[in-house]
Amino acid sequence: MRNGPLFVTFLTGATLIAIFFIPHHRAQETQSVILEWADVVYTFALILGSFSLWIANQTKVARRGEGWGYSLVTLVSLTLVTVLGVVQGVSAGTAVGWIYNAINAPLASTMFSLLAFFIASAAFRAFRARNVEASLLLVTAIVMMIGRVSIGEFLWEGFPPLTEWLLDVPNLAAKRAVAIGVGLGAISTALKIIVGIDRSYLGRS
Amino acid sequence: MQILEIWVASLLTLCVFTFLYRDNPLYRFAEHLFVGVSAGYLLAVQYQNVLRPNVIEKVAGGNLMPLIPAALGLMILGRLAKRTHGLSQWALAFYVGIYSGIAVPSYLQAQIFAQLADAVKPFGAGWAAINSALVLIGFLAVIAYFYFTAPQNRVHKAAARVGIWFLMVAFGASFGYTVMARVSLLIARVQFLLRDWMHILPPA
Numbered sequence: 001m002r003n004g005p006l007f008v009t010f011l012t013g014a015t016l017i018a019i020f021f022i023p024h025h026r027a028q029e030t031q032s033v034i035l036e037w038a039d040v041v042y043t044f045a046l047i048l049g050s051f052s053l054w055i056a057n058q059t060k061v062a063r064r065g066e067g068w069g070y071s072l073v074t075l076v077s078l079t080l081v082t083v084l085g086v087v088q089g090v091s092a093g094t095a096v097g098w099i100y101n102a103i104n105a106p107l108a109s110t111m112f113s114l115l116a117f118f119i120a121s122a123a124f125r126a127f128r129a130r131n132v133e134a135s136l137l138l139v140t141a142i143v144m145m146i147g148r149v150s151i152g153e154f155l156w157e158g159f160p161p162l163t164e165w166l167l168d169v170p171n172l173a174a175k176r177a178v179a180i181g182v183g184l185g186a187i188s189t190a191l192k193i194i195v196g197i198d199r200s201y202l203g204r205s
Numbered sequence: 206m207q208i209l210e211i212w213v214a215s216l217l218t219l220c221v222f223t224f225l226y227r228d229n230p231l232y233r234f235a236e237h238l239f240v241g242v243s244a245g246y247l248l249a250v251q252y253q254n255v256l257r258p259n260v261i262e263k264v265a266g267g268n269l270m271p272l273i274p275a276a277l278g279l280m281i282l283g284r285l286a287k288r289t290h291g292l293s294q295w296a297l298a299f300y301v302g303i304y305s306g307i308a309v310p311s312y313l314q315a316q317i318f319a320q321l322a323d324a325v326k327p328f329g330a331g332w333a334a335i336n337s338a339l340v341l342i343g344f345l346a347v348i349a350y351f352y353f354t355a356p357q358n359r360v361h362k363a364a365a366r367v368g369i370w371f372l373m374v375a376f377g378a379s380f381g382y383t384v385m386a387r388v389s390l391l392i393a394r395v396q397f398l399l400r401d402w403m404h405i406l407p408p409a
Contacts, residue, residue, distance in 0.1 A: 052285075104246055116387035119380075137374070172343075174375030
């Protein structure tokens, strides 16, 4: 029984690899069904995550721990949006659709926009042209930043084409090699999981 | 309703921007609200798009097969109690097995073969040929840098050094691109405040 989950991983992994090479429509249908099942399991994993979030915040509120009022905000919003979304749906025109437009979308984009300040200030402190490599990184980043805004074109009309060239030539070369490295790494990790060498996802060494 | 939506969105935007000064109750309120709303929204979307059509409606229609993934899903909830913790491993094993099995052929096809096919192509004419040659040289140099299996000789070291230069240019380009993407978001938020909320800017 202890090795049962490892057998399940092997069976599903090997089946999915085999299905890829079978050009029969039944094989493709089976793959679609299995992927649909995986989506269902993923949804339950999300439910588990939300439960976990709920329990953590509920404990804080019950104990009146530091910042419990904020935890109450999370609890109420989580419960309200989940219940409304399950009962009414999430499409445009529903309450959740309105909440998404009024709360979720603006908060998400503002949070990400804040990163502009933090990335820029961190870069200002960390970027130093100590050697050739660091200088290349620094100069490329500056050219990219200037070349992507109107003032860059105003200063020198060569900036926009230069940024395009940086993206299309040296950036492409490096990204292509990195993509192959990532691909090889992902395949070897997947194979190690399928054959049971890597068991860390089960909390085992 | 539209006006209320703009007011709520604007006030929450300002709450988040107060963090530029320092951590404060307004920011923490917005942060906790964001966490709750996002988690609830994601859950509701998954329920409406996955659980309802693929399990509830099918089972209601007499197809009992979706009960298998539903049972596996319920097993994952076993993590909530110590006694049932072991049950979740079966569901986790099923899920990890599926995506490991999918990863092998799809990464092979989309990442490795596709990238190699694009790297090994006849050069274009004129400047395009120089650019293609640079891409090929850069690609081989970065591969040389990532090759750690054998000790590096002089040629390998030189190639790896050039590979690092290409990597640094790529990192710089990615960094600059990311910063400017964030700046674009910032401009959009400020435009929203000035145009939609305060009506200082003319409508787009």
